[in-house]
Amino acid sequence: MLNTILVTGGAGYIGSHTTLCLLEKGYEVVVIDNLANASKESLKRVEKLTGKKLTFFEVDLLHETDIHKVLSCHPNIRQVIHFAGLKAVGESTDDPLRYYHNNLTGTLHLLRALESTNIRQMVFSSSATVYGYPTTIPVNEHAPIQPTNPYGHTKAMIEQIILDTIAAYNWGVVILRYFNPVGAHASGEIGEDPAYPNNLLPYITQVAAGVREKVTIFGDDYPTPDGSGVRDYIHVVDLAHAHIAALGALDKQPTGAQLYNVGTGKGYSVKEVLEATQAVVDRPIPVEVGPRRAGDVAELTSDPSRAHAALGWNAKHDLKEMVRSAWHWQSKNPHGYRKQ
Numbered sequence: 001m002l003n004t005i006l007v008t009g010g011a012g013y014i015g016s017h018t019t020l021c022l023l024e025k026g027y028e029v030v031v032i033d034n035l036a037n038a039s040k041e042s043l044k045r046v047e048k049l050t051g052k053k054l055t056f057f058e059v060d061l062l063h064e065t066d067i068h069k070v071l072s073c074h075p076n077i078r079q080v081i082h083f084a085g086l087k088a089v090g091e092s093t094d095d096p097l098r099y100y101h102n103n104l105t106g107t108l109h110l111l112r113a114l115e116s117t118n119i120r121q122m123v124f125s126s127s128a129t130v131y132g133y134p135t136t137i138p139v140n141e142h143a144p145i146q147p148t149n150p151y152g153h154t155k156a157m158i159e160q161i162i163l164d165t166i167a168a169y170n171w172g173v174v175i176l177r178y179f180n181p182v183g184a185h186a187s188g189e190i191g192e193d194p195a196y197p198n199n200l201l202p203y204i205t206q207v208a209a210g211v212r213e214k215v216t217i218f219g220d221d222y223p224t225p226d227g228s229g230v231r232d233y234i235h236v237v238d239l240a241h242a243h244i245a246a247l248g249a250l251d252k253q254p255t256g257a258q259l260y261n262v263g264t265g266k267g268y269s270v271k272e273v274l275e276a277t278q279a280v281v282d283r284p285i286p287v288e289v290g291p292r293r294a295g296d297v298a299e300l301t302s303d304p305s306r307a308h309a310a311l312g313w314n315a316k317h318d319l320k321e322m323v324r325s326a327w328h329w330q331s332k333n334p335h336g337y338r339k340q
């Protein structure tokens with residue numbers, strides 16, 4: 001019998017894809033989410049796609065007693081995947097106190113509630129943003145931690161809180177540093193549903209769908225082969241599978257810290273992503289070149305070899321599949337999870 005997994009932030013983009021994957025693998029899943037950046041519709045669709053039921057609680061991690069209530073209703077929970085958090089870099093610079101409060105206080109409440117109920121195994125969503133301006137490319141897990149924005153600082157601080165928790169209470173935690181998650185489930189039923197797209201691929205697909213006017217390339221004078229920024233895009237379904245592998249790694253090594261980059265190791269420029277999308281959609285995508293976006297790095301790609309070796313995990317989807325699935329989701333759901 002597989003464990004029951006608590007998934008915080010499970011109604012969100014990566015959380016919903018991972019929840020689907022967990023149900024397919026036979027896990028029981030309890031999701032908590034305050035729906036700050038998600039819709040319950042994602043979870044309804046996950047249930048429909050898998051033909052399985054999950055348990056959902058609309059709970060805010062800022063309300064610690066509510067977390068206790070969930071845990072006391074579900075004494076079989078042994079492992080947690082902690083996605084819940086705010087994630088917009090620009091917003092975190094404009095309103096840092098909201099970000100520190102939500103991401104740090106929410107995580108502290110979760111950790112305290114888990115410790116008090118003897119649940120000591122967790123997978124945590126960290127981000128490549130903790131590397132800031134990298135000194136060597138590709139980046140491996142030994143690279144210095146030097147975030148450049150409040151969101152990145154919350155991730156670095158939570159990593160430290162987790163390391164201290166492991167040392168003091170003998171927890172086991174897998175920290176996954178995601179590179180650039182994109183794409184959607186092959187069904188086109190679940191996907192990324194931003195109110196306003198800050199990231200490249202959702203922006204491009206919204207332009208292709210006619211929701212927005214044109215794509216702006218944020219700078220084409222970087223020291224990269226075509227002058228536009230290079231990133232390591234990872235298909236969200238591959239990322240979901242990395243979480244399943246991480247749970248397996250916790251079974252094998254129940255205590256201590258494990259830290260992995262999750263990317264493909266391959267970089268694509270903004271112009272290459274635009275070309276790949278243009279090849280998939282059947283209409284012109286208007287594009288202009290604009291100035292660089294403050295805080296962007298020229299290039300950020302991962303060295304994912306540690307995850308390959310220790311988790312036996314490899315990304316399977318290429319850029320074409322990432323773009324195709326993102327477009328499939330966008331075309332099927334022009335208004336995201338909203339009906340209109």
Ligand code: NAD
Binds near residue numbers: 015037061062082106
């Ligand atoms: P998302 O916003 O779609 O999902 C996060 C979920 O957490 C949302 O459903 C939101 O409603 C919920 N949430 C936020 N604060 C909460 C709180 N206080 N209590 C309960 N629920 C709360 O984002 P995502 O893209 O699925 O990201 C998941 C995790 O991965 C986040 O921690 C994010 O920082 C991290 N991450 C994302 C990316 C990316 O580019 N998408 C990259 C690196 C790391």
Ligand code: UFG
Binds near residue numbers: 127201203
């Ligand atoms: N870009 C454009 N035009 C746009 C949007 C983005 O040219 O309209 C460019 C950016 O300048 C960058 C690339 O596309 O070169 C990717 O930008 P994204 O905003 O999609 O992603 P980032 O690499 O800036 O950041 C993302 C997440 C962060 C996360 C980081 C981890 O937004 O939360 O990946 O590497 F921390």
